[in-house]
Amino acid sequence: MSETPYDILGVKRDATQDEIRSAYRRLARKLHPDLNPGDRTAEERFKRVSAAHDLLGDPDKRARFDRGEIDASGAEQPQPTHFYRDFTGGAGPGQQSYASDAGFADMMDTDDLLAELLGRGRRTGGRGAGMRMHGGDLRGQLALDFLEAVNGTTKRLTLPDGSTVDVTVPPGTRDGQVLRLRGKGDTGIGGGPAGDLLVEVEVGSHRHFTRKGDDIHFELPVSLSEAVLGGRVEAPTPAGPVAVTIPKGSNTGTVLRLRGRGVRRPDGSHGDAFATLRIVLPDRSEVQSQGVV
Numbered sequence: 001m002s003e004t005p006y007d008i009l010g011v012k013r014d015a016t017q018d019e020i021r022s023a024y025r026r027l028a029r030k031l032h033p034d035l036n037p038g039d040r041t042a043e044e045r046f047k048r049v050s051a052a053h054d055l056l057g058d059p060d061k062r063a064r065f066d067r068g069e070i071d072a073s074g075a076e077q078p079q080p081t082h083f084y085r086d087f088t089g090g091a092g093p094g095q096q097s098y099a100s101d102a103g104f105a106d107m108m109d110t111d112d113l114l115a116e117l118l119g120r121g122r123r124t125g126g127r128g129a130g131m132r133m134h135g136g137d138l139r140g141q142l143a144l145d146f147l148e149a150v151n152g153t154t155k156r157l158t159l160p161d162g163s164t165v166d167v168t169v170p171p172g173t174r175d176g177q178v179l180r181l182r183g184k185g186d187t188g189i190g191g192g193p194a195g196d197l198l199v200e201v202e203v204g205s206h207r208h209f210t211r212k213g214d215d216i217h218f219e220l221p222v223s224l225s226e227a228v229l230g231g232r233v234e235a236p237t238p239a240g241p242v243a244v245t246i247p248k249g250s251n252t253g254t255v256l257r258l259r260g261r262g263v264r265r266p267d268g269s270h271g272d273a274f275a276t277l278r279i280v281l282p283d284r285s286e287v288q289s290q291g292v293v
Contacts, residue, residue, distance in 0.1 A: 133190060178200050238262075
């Protein structure tokens with residue numbers, strides 16, 4: 001088994017960011033090429049240590065690596081998902097579909113039988129001769145982080161035959177939305193067109209943001225002085241932090257509207273973001289140090 005970035009830095013998987021930073025600095029001081037002139041082994045180890053820190057030192061990259069979304073080099077990993085085949089190509093209600101978690105072995109048996117019947121028809125001049133059939137659709141699910149759905153992303157999926165396909169998730173994708181990749185389903189029979197790949201999106205929640213339609217809602221902590229006197233503070237949005245003006249005399253529950261900072265719509269416009277102020281009082285020790293009490 002190859003070394004993980006955790007192994008390279010010599011830390012456990014539950015190590016804190018400070019522990020990761022300390023481990024990197026210790027190894028960097030020991031292995032730096034300037035301190036080991038001509039030592040190719042130390043140079044190669046230094047490169048590996050630096051690459052490991054580049055990944056684990058970034059909390060977002062580290063989280064994606066831990067979830068198996070990227071590999072140790074930062075490259076996208078094929079995302080596991082469960083697919084099922086649809087005999088009808090998703091043609092309409094009332095038609096039967098087929099689902100299996102058994103590796104599709106029984107589906108392959110049915111395909112072989114159908115191919116044999118069609119081949120027999122061609123050999124005997126029966127009605128099966130020259131028959132063209134549309135390939136069945138493949139259906140599956142794709143789990144996304146909240147921000148991946150809001151901002152858009154690209155995910156790589158592994159199909160039942162072992163091949164991979166990149167799925168482009170457009171900005172503003174909603175939970176339950178189905179993305180269609182035309183021609184990525186089962187191959188047609190007798191020269192018929194291939195089916196489609198239909199991917200249903202499952203969007204996770206976010207610890208700060210809540211989505212309502214195309215708008216984003218979140219709480220914005222401010223100090224007592226900022227609420228009373230007003231001022232400029234930095235507020236998070238799905239696209240990154242922005243500067244926000246706090247009006248004088250604001251109170252907990254005051255809602256500020258950030259126009260155009262919400263979810264991107266298909267026409268290119270955006271919803272709004274709404275920040276609900278929450279006044280955070282200073283710690284007693286901080287108040288005492290300032291001589292207030």
